[in-house]
Amino acid sequence: MPELPEVETVRASLAHALIGQRLETIELRRSDLRFPFPERFVERLSGRAVKAVTRRAKYLRIHLDSDEILVVHLGMTGRFILAPFEAGVPIAGRGEIVGTYTHESGRLPQHDHVVLRTSGGTVVTYNDPRRFGYMLLLDAATIESHAVFRLLGVEPLGPGLEASALSERAAGRRTDLKAFLMDQRNIAGLGNIYVCEALFRASLSPKRKARTLAGRGGCPNDRSVRLLVAIREVLEEAVAAGGSTLRDYRKPDGSSGAFQERHDVYDREGERCRRPDCSGTIRRMTQAGRSTFYCPSCQK
DNA sequence: ACTGTACCCTGTAGGC
DNA sequence: TGCCTACAGGGTACAG
Numbered sequence: 001m002p003e004l005p006e007v008e009t010v011r012a013s014l015a016h017a018l019i020g021q022r023l024e025t026i027e028l029r030r031s032d033l034r035f036p037f038p039e040r041f042v043e044r045l046s047g048r049a050v051k052a053v054t055r056r057a058k059y060l061r062i063h064l065d066s067d068e069i070l071v072v073h074l075g076m077t078g079r080f081i082l083a084p085f086e087a088g089v090p091i092a093g094r095g096e097i098v099g100t101y102t103h104e105s106g107r108l109p110q111h112d113h114v115v116l117r118t119s120g121g122t123v124v125t126y127n128d129p130r131r132f133g134y135m136l137l138l139d140a141a142t143i144e145s146h147a148v149f150r151l152l153g154v155e156p157l158g159p160g161l162e163a164s165a166l167s168e169r170a171a172g173r174r175t176d177l178k179a180f181l182m183d184q185r186n187i188a189g190l191g192n193i194y195v196c197e198a199l200f201r202a203s204l205s206p207k208r209k210a211r212t213l214a215g216r217g218g219c220p221n222d223r224s225v226r227l228l229v230a231i232r233e234v235l236e237e238a239v240a241a242g243g244s245t246l247r248d249y250r251k252p253d254g255s256s257g258a259f260q261e262r263h264d265v266y267d268r269e270g271e272r273c274r275r276p277d278c279s280g281t282i283r284r285m286t287q288a289g290r291s292t293f294y295c296p297s298c299q300k
Numbered sequence: 301a302c303t304g305t306a307c308c309c310t311g312t313a314g315g316c
Numbered sequence: 317t318g319c320c321t322a323c324a325g326g327g328t329a330c331a332g
Contacts, residue, residue: 005325034309058326075326076327077309128309194325247311288303288304302332
């Protein structure tokens with residue numbers, strides 16, 4: 001679910017709630033998500049202060065005063081929920097008393113896998129029905145060489161995204177442009193929604209071969225420049241709107257993102273193309289096992 | 301090297 | 317109402 005704009009929105013909320021606070025209690029409700037939780041997870045988090053909350057690609061990084069970094073990937077349905085702490089009411093049948101975050105039924109809320117309380121009085125809950133998310137605890141000094149970060153491509157909203165970098169990586173590649181952009185080693189942080197939207201804005205077909213982004217000798221061409229501008233614009237607008245809420249995604253305060261209102265193609269199969277000079281209809285097809293939405297008449 | 305498929309897991313929507 | 321299928325913002329392990 002969450003792509004760069006959604007993860008960035010979560011990051012900002014967590015930063016506000018966590019920076020300068022200590023993690024006072026941690027309740028772990030199961031031993032694994034997609035992968036097992038790190039060894040001695042609760043012990044290594046307990047009492048730690050949060051120095052910073054950053055993002056790389058779709059990964060959240062919570063920097064602790066122990067010089068370890070809690071890395072969280074939200075997978076498809078992972079989300080954080082922030083709620084004020086009200087003392088004295090247990091939320092679980094076992095473990096520690098952390099707050100009043102209870103379900104109306106009186107049972108544990110479904111899929112709340114990690115619940116922690118900060119010294120600032122906030123209860124932070126990680127909820128993830130499909131459990132495709134995961135958490136790691138890594139040494140700050142060596143984090144960039146860890147397997148999940150080492151091969152990641154350029155950050156699209158940072159200074160590293162230039163048409164030349166895109167074109168060089170695309171040169172000679174026979175893979176579909178859609179798949180090329182979904183590959184986190186080429187550009188980090190795009191997912192199904194924003195790849196579809198960026199290709200539409202750049203008027204490029206998702207079926208086009210990636211190598212057509214490169215001119216002679218792997219140089220940028222007008223297509224790669226157009227695409228780069230489109231990627232930046234769509235991500236910046238989506239971040240400003242708090243991301244896209246289609247099904248599961250929520251901002252940590254429980255509210256929805258707004259960018260889904262501005263999707264030109266994603267989830268608009270059968271509807272009219274929004275380009276004023278185009279009379280096409282948005283189509284859906286499958287590429288690499290995922291839905292691609294596009295306008296066949298103006299994306300070439 | 302590169303590409304496509306299956307799979308991890310749960311929930312929901314739509315057809316019958 | 318239920319039962320069945322298809323599908324979902326991600327990533328990885330395979331087979332070819």
